[in-house]
Amino acid sequence: MAASTRIPPIAQPFVSDRAKKTLDLVEQFVENDCIPADAVFQAQLGEGEKRWTTTPAVLEDLKAKAKKLGLWNMFLPKNHFKQGAGYSNLEYGLMAELLGKSKIASEATNNAAPDTGNMEVFAKYGSEAQKQQWLAPLLDGQIRSAFLMTEPDIASSDATNIELDIRREGNEYVLNGSKWWSSGAGDPRCKIYLVMGKTDAKNPDPYKQQSVILVPAGTPGMKVHRMLTVYGYDDAPHGHGHITFKNVRVPVSNMVLGEGRGFEIIQGRLGPGRIHHAMRTIGAAEKAVEWMIVRINDERKKPFGQPLSSHGVILEWIAKSRIEIDAARLIVLNAAIKIDQGDAKSALKEIAQAKVLAPQSALTVIDRAVQSYGAAGVCQDTPLAYLWAGIRTLRIADGPDEVHLQQLGRRENRTRKDAVTKKLTWQRDEADRLLNASGFKPKSQL
Numbered sequence: 001m002a003a004s005t006r007i008p009p010i011a012q013p014f015v016s017d018r019a020k021k022t023l024d025l026v027e028q029f030v031e032n033d034c035i036p037a038d039a040v041f042q043a044q045l046g047e048g049e050k051r052w053t054t055t056p057a058v059l060e061d062l063k064a065k066a067k068k069l070g071l072w073n074m075f076l077p078k079n080h081f082k083q084g085a086g087y088s089n090l091e092y093g094l095m096a097e098l099l100g101k102s103k104i105a106s107e108a109t110n111n112a113a114p115d116t117g118n119m120e121v122f123a124k125y126g127s128e129a130q131k132q133q134w135l136a137p138l139l140d141g142q143i144r145s146a147f148l149m150t151e152p153d154i155a156s157s158d159a160t161n162i163e164l165d166i167r168r169e170g171n172e173y174v175l176n177g178s179k180w181w182s183s184g185a186g187d188p189r190c191k192i193y194l195v196m197g198k199t200d201a202k203n204p205d206p207y208k209q210q211s212v213i214l215v216p217a218g219t220p221g222m223k224v225h226r227m228l229t230v231y232g233y234d235d236a237p238h239g240h241g242h243i244t245f246k247n248v249r250v251p252v253s254n255m256v257l258g259e260g261r262g263f264e265i266i267q268g269r270l271g272p273g274r275i276h277h278a279m280r281t282i283g284a285a286e287k288a289v290e291w292m293i294v295r296i297n298d299e300r301k302k303p304f305g306q307p308l309s310s311h312g313v314i315l316e317w318i319a320k321s322r323i324e325i326d327a328a329r330l331i332v333l334n335a336a337i338k339i340d341q342g343d344a345k346s347a348l349k350e351i352a353q354a355k356v357l358a359p360q361s362a363l364t365v366i367d368r369a370v371q372s373y374g375a376a377g378v379c380q381d382t383p384l385a386y387l388w389a390g391i392r393t394l395r396i397a398d399g400p401d402e403v404h405l406q407q408l409g410r411r412e413n414r415t416r417k418d419a420v421t422k423k424l425t426w427q428r429d430e431a432d433r434l435l436n437a438s439g440f441k442p443k444s445q446l
């Protein structure tokens with residue numbers, strides 16, 4: 001069954017024929033080209049010093065093929081940007097799910113984070129010169145980029161805490177401070193860093209203190225002094241850098257949008273990008289189920305005389321996984337539709353739901369798949385251990401679950417409390433009136 005025939009009925013009216021064709025092409029490209037090439041990518045990664053100075057050649061081959069097939073920059077939604085491939089968020093959501101089944105498919109089609117969010121920043125907020133210098137090569141897949149917000153010495157889930165100092169001196173800005181979890185900073189093709197810092201720490205409005213400024217790779221004073229691991233994986237060549245800035249000087253023209261506009265930029269950047277991860281996460285969960293189905297039907301492995309598929313509890317795992325993935329997919333696609341019908345700001349509730357539910361569901365599913373493989377599930381012989389580690393980080397990256405849940409809970413409470421209190425009070429009074437009229441005593445003690 002081709003991907004276009006598996007689109008959930010609720011989403012079908014929003015998917016064009018052109019997108020359906022592309023969706024099937026994406027599926028073929030991912031299943032036939034990218035997933036087999038994942039192993040080649042791994043084998044071509046450099047060792048030792050070369051780990052962070054080379055990139056696997058197989059990626060460039062895949063990029064060339066993807067471009068030829070027209071599978072390029074599908075993430076830029078058509079109603080917000082003219083530079084993309086002309087699909088809606090929903091249509092891209094269906095494609096991104098498939099991309100999520102391969103380690104390298106997103107990059108092979110130029111739909112990989114953090115470049116996607118950074119391209120959105122340039123397209124939305126960049127000056128013409130900034131667009132020409134950085135957006136054009138990013139859109140073409142010639143260079144990569146990083147977004148540097150998180151800092152080691154503060155709680156970065158609250159971005160008002162950001163401390164990196166950006167001070168104007170004549171025609172330059174001078175940066176001092178440190179950043180970590182700078183994803184992509186290990187890649188030799190990473191040529192531009194979008195750095196968030198404070199230009200006006202004394203501004204009484206805590207949301208006007210920050211700015212985002214461009215720092216080209218190799219600028220003196222900036223040093224990637226170590227790479228961080230994710231549950232032991234280094235994610236080379238992309239990687240996650242710990243970076244220090246010591247009197248780093250850039251021209252004033254490198255400021256994005258203007259001083260004090262940093263919050264506006266990160267809020268604009270993180271809307272659709274947040275659900276890109278959620279979309280790919282659904283694909284990762286589907287992949288885990290595929291691996292689980294193969295394992296439970298493996299004729300060589302029959303604990304207590306029967307294949308795992310004959311043990312009731314295992315079929316229950318498959319069934320529960322099906323339910324959880326399908327439910328999470330609907331939440332994610334619903335968020336995409338809501339963004340398409342307005343913008344990311346009008347879909348904050350739906351984005352938060354997708355951001356929280358998709359990784360949690362996928363982690364449960366992947367964990368079952370790991371369990372079905374026994375010890376093999378935690379080693380390098382299946383993609384499951386790496387998938388689990390990658391998806392686990394999504395409950396922290398782009399804002400921890402707790403922050404999204406707090407905002408979601410606050411919003412639900414604020415928008416509903418008056419109307420719900422009024423309705424329930426009326427219903428209680430009406431019940432009392434009806435009880436009285438029928439000769440009964442009112443029961444409610446509230």
Ligand SMILES: Cc1cc2nc3c(=O)[nH]c(=O)nc-3n(C[C@H](O)[C@H](O)[C@H](O)COP(=O)(O)OP(=O)(O)OC[C@H]3O[C@@H](n4cnc5c(N)ncnc54)[C@H](O)[C@@H]3O)c2cc1C
Binds near residue numbers: 180396398
């Ligand atoms: C793999 C990976 C890639 C990343 N890539 C990037 C990147 O490219 N660029 C970048 O700038 N950052 C990146 N990050 C960092 C990420 O954005 C931050 O880790 C995240 O915002 C949380 O900030 P923190 O680590 O400082 O945690 P803290 O802010 O210190 O929070 C710690 C914990 O406190 C709890 N908490 C926080 N707020 C609340 C609340 N309101 N209520 C209840 N509990 C709460 C949560 O459990 C949270 O996990 C990445 C992180 C990972 C793991």
